Amino acid sequence: MKPTQRPYQTEEDYWCIRGFPARGVLHNNRRDFSWSLLRWDYWRWHVNENIFHMKLEDVVTLWELNGQIVAMLNPDGDNEAFFQIHPAFQDQVSISEMLDVAEAKLPKTKMTAKRN
Numbered sequence: 001m002k003p004t005q006r007p008y009q010t011e012e013d014y015w016c017i018r019g020f021p022a023r024g025v026l027h028n029n030r031r032d033f034s035w036s037l038l039r040w041d042y043w044r045w046h047v048n049e050n051i052f053h054m055k056l057e058d059v060v061t062l063w064e065l066n067g068q069i070v071a072m073l074n075p076d077g078d079n080e081a082f083f084q085i086h087p088a089f090q091d092q093v094s095i096s097e098m099l100d101v102a103e104a105k106l107p108k109t110k111m112t113a114k115r116n
Helices: 011-027 037-052 095-105
Strands: 004-007 061-065 068-074 082-085
Touching: 011 037, 011 068, 061 095, 068 095, 082 095
Parallel strands: none
Antiparallel strands: 004 061, 061 068, 068 082
C-alpha cells in the first residue's frame, strides 16, 4: 500500500508529528536522519512563531500509512525543504512526489544580486 499525502490540518497533527522523529530514531539504532523532537519544537514554537509566521497548513505536508505519519515535508525558512522519511518506509515514499510538493508549496524568496 502506498502512503497518502495530506496537508497539516490541526493541532492534533502537531502532537502526532512529535512522535514521528522518535520512531525513526529507534528504528535506526538511535541515529538521527531527520529532525529531532527538540528541533521540531524549536522551529514550531520559536522560529516559525516569532520570525517566519508561516501557516503550518500551508507549508507542512504529511504522508500517512494506516493512520501513522511515515514522512513529512517542512521548511526551515525560505527556499528550504526538509524531506523526513521514516526509514522503514523509504521504499514506499516517492522522493519525486515530495520534491513536486516542495516546489509548489514551500515559501520562496527572490534572490537579487547587490551591485556596486
